[in-house]
Structures are given as structure tokens and as C-alpha cells.
Amino acid sequence: MRVVVEQSAPAGSGLRGGFRRVEGSLRPRLRGFLAWWTGALASCLPARVRDLFELSPRRLLLRRVGADLQLALWRGDDVRPLAGVPVAALADDGRDPLSALLAPRVADVPRWLVLPAATVLRRRLTLPAAAGERLREVLGFEIDRQTPFTAADVSYDARVLNRRGDDQLEVELVVVPKATLDAALAGLGPLASTLSGVDAADAAGQPLGINLMGDARRHRREDPWRRRNAVLLLVAGVALFAAMWQMLANREAAAEVFEQQVDEAVRQARGASLEKRRLLDLVEGGAFLQAARAGAPTMVEVMDELARRLPDDTYLEKLSVEGDRVLLIGLSREASALVGRLQGSPLWTSPALAGALQPDPRTRMDRFTLTATLVTAPPDAPQPATNAEAPGAAGGP
The missing domain is CATH 1.20.5 (Single alpha-helices involved in coiled-coils or other helix-helix interfaces)
Incomplete structure (x- = not known):
């Protein structure tokens, strides 16, 4: 049977209704992602470590079998029987009846009552994929048509069995009459107030993974x-x-x-x-x-050249070379002819008298001042020959 449920938004809902639809669609997806993520991380750890930090989902399953209460520890797909306790032996003295029978780590596990498969009614339905966001609310409107009961007379829950493509879901509606549920809870005596949920068994005796207990009756165990x-x-x-x-x-x-x-x-x-x-x-x-x-010629070369060209009756009082300028100050009996003697030298050019000749009455010679310009050549130019005798040169003073 295929059931298609469509609900139109009330008039005037506007943007607020859009936000509510977005919030309603994101919240279950976020919860599912967080559950998958934490489960994937926990699966990477050893079983003992998961049990130590309580990362594995565990439930203490209670089954009423005649006058006894069968206890089993559910961990994922594994159900391990623990013990059988007579219901009449459960004392109602305000304390937890199972605290003295179970280990503390097992006694603190959330407790679930598992109803027999014959006490519940199950119906398979095909719904649009959009109904998966509010599956329980949608199936609440189908109780009157799919079961002989009304929504007020039963406790119900739903689970997704399969997804057909991207637009259809195969779900299962599970209902139990409230009278049957109340009788099962009353048969547990003081343990009824410690239950976190009520599940139902399938044909093989395994829990279906639903919760038929209303939110008001659920026992909230503080973590x-x-x-x-x-x-x-x-x-x-x-x-x-x-x-x-x-x-x-x-x-x-x-x-x-x-x-x-x-x-x-x-x-x-x-x-x-x-x-x-x-x-x-x-x-x-x-x-x-x-x-x-x-x-430029060295001082030795200049002095040697002067010694060759000056006559013997010529005496130098001062010889200075500043840059390329040569200054000669001295006494000579042939002062007027000194310029001619100094001309033609390869070491200097432009010899000339600087000022007039001054007679010296003591030596009866003329005081002269001569200037000349030294000849400077490039570094790769051949050096002038200074060993050749100048014509008419005399010995040095």
C-alpha cells in the first residue's frame, strides 16, 4: 500500500514558515551526522576502550517471561543474557532493585523493556522522502486508517526500513495499545520508573530499535x-x-x-x-x-737633467716641483742665458724667467727665478732618454 501525505503551509506563514521548514530539515540531518561521526570515531577504538569511556551504545534489556524477569545486555547487534530475576523478589523500598544484583557499570546502563512481538501491531508503508524529516508526526495521522485503533488509544513509533531512490521511503509503523503497555509496565513493579524506553521484539526476538514509551514516562538518567x-x-x-x-x-x-x-x-x-x-x-x-x-719624470731625473744643462757658475738656492710646475731660484753669472740652456729638454717645456734679474753685490752674480712645466706622458708612452748629453751642458753645481 502506498500512502502519500501532503501538508500545505497555513496562509500567512510567509518567511517564518520557511525558516521553520529549514530548521526542521536541518536538525535531524545534523543529529544523524553527529551520530554517524561519533560512531565512526568510536569504531576505531578497541571494545574495552569504548566500554571504559562509555562510547558504545548499550542497553539493559528487560523481558517479562512468566513470573521471571530476564535481563540481557545489548551492545549494537550483540545481545548477551545476564540473569533471571523473579519479579516478586524485587523489593519496593525506594532503592534501585537491580543495584544489588548487577555490577555498578551495568546497573547504570539505560534500561529498556522489550515487549513480545505478539503484543504490537506492525504496518509497512511507502512515503515520500520528504516525510522522513517528520516521520513520527506524519504516521500519527495514519493510525486511524492503518490500524483498528485511534491515535489516542495507542502508543506508537516508526522506523525507516529502506530508501527507494531519492523520492521514496519504506517505513514501518509500530503501535501498541496503551492498556497493554500499562499492564506491561505495572508488571515490572518498582522497575517501571527506571525505564528509559520500551521496545518491541521482532520474530527472531531481536529489538526493533523503536521507543513506544511517551516522553513523559521516560526516565532521564543523568550522564x-x-x-x-x-x-x-x-x-x-x-x-x-x-x-x-x-x-x-x-x-x-x-x-x-x-x-x-x-x-x-x-x-x-x-x-x-x-x-x-x-x-x-x-x-x-x-x-x-x-x-x-x-x-712624470722623477726628482732624480729632473736634478740630473738640470746638472747637465746648467753651467758651472750657476748655483741653485731652491728647487721645488709642485704638480707639473718646476721652480728654480739661484745665482748665476750667465742668468740671461739660462732660458736658452733649459730649452729643448725632454723633461720640461716653456722655461722662462719669473721677474727681473737682481744683482748680488756680495757674489757679483745675478739672482734669478725660473719656471718650467714638466712633461707628463701616458703610462704606455716610452720614457724619454735622459742619459744623452745635452749640447753645451756643463757639470752640476
């Missing part, structure tokens, strides 16, 4: 790890913040050290560049001076 998990979560958040802050501080310190290293490297590079410039200047200056010295 003993809740506060510890909150503290651990807070500690983890603080540790994460501290780690990120420390990482940021380390990055800033490393950036400062790197900046100092860069500044030091730049300073050293600038110093090296300055030293290189100074060295180049010294090398170029030395090369220039050497080239200048190589192109």
Missing part, C-alpha cells in the same frame, strides 16, 4: 560523565587557546629575531659595500698616482 566531559571540554578549549596563543607568540618572537637578523645582514652588507667602495677608491687612487708617477 555521570556529563560534568567531567564539560570540564574536559573547557580544559581542552583553554589548552587550545593557550596553544594557539603560544604559537602566535612564538611566531612573533621568530619574526622579531628574523627581522633583527635581516637588519644585521643589511648593516653588514652596507658596511661591506662601503668598504668595497673605499677599497676601490684606494685602488683607483693608487693606480692613478702610479700612472701619474709613471708618466
